[in-house]
Amino acid sequence: MPNNALTEAVFYILLSLTKPMHGYGIMQNTEALSSGRVKLAPGTLYGALNTLLEKGWITAIADGNEDSRKKEYLITDLGKQVAHAELLRLKELYENGNKILEEEK
């Protein structure tokens, strides 16, 4: 597992893709999850999705609708492991921040 922090965009994409979703769905879901704070722009999202596909953290799945060229994506087991590792990192960050900044008050 990498030790580096994931970008906010990548973390929210991985969270969204625990259910199959289109690109536009990921944008809407991320905005809803973060109460409107994180708005993924399509150019950034497209680049991130391609990198995640290359890494094997997500996979593209066939859309049920044959007429549609829209692609749906889903997180892989590897992607889930990465997201869990990120969660641990965030917990550490949160706990340390809480401990030091809150005690200072």
Next chain:
Amino acid sequence: MRHVVYNAFWVWNFDKEEKWLNEMAAKGLCLVSINGFRYEFEDCVPGEYTIKMELLKKSPKKPESKKYLEFLEETGAEFVGSFSNWVYLRKNRSKGEFELYSDNKSRVEHLSRILKTILYVLIMNFLAGALNIWILIQSHMFMNAVGVINIILAFIGIFGYVHISKKLKRIKKEAELFE
């Protein structure tokens, strides 16, 4: 009704071009096609559309670019036209705000791509200019406007290169702290 307007922008002033196109859209003139300096507008509801420009990695006719444009269309954006590798996009205001990039990394990538293009054109002009002037000297001709124009363009290109470099540096600095 269609309105044709001629206007010219240096490539490094693409944000000014984008701003101008948005001002036109705010007045009720929406871009419908582009060919070099020739912009064609059609009447639309003032402020109905937001316009964005993007320099793609490859020609908009290539499959990689087409896939990307299809993806953008899924998100509510519309392809208006293209000039070289630049694409002109619009999105109806009712479908929300229109941004192409939401992090500094992708902004840096886009500006780097523009920088590379400017550098390429600059070097080509410089080489062509040098060659033309060399021919002039060899052949003892009095005038060689082509060579001089190439060299002038190369120098203007240096200005553009510096302009975009500064912008890139600002965003890169920002990227050290924020995504």
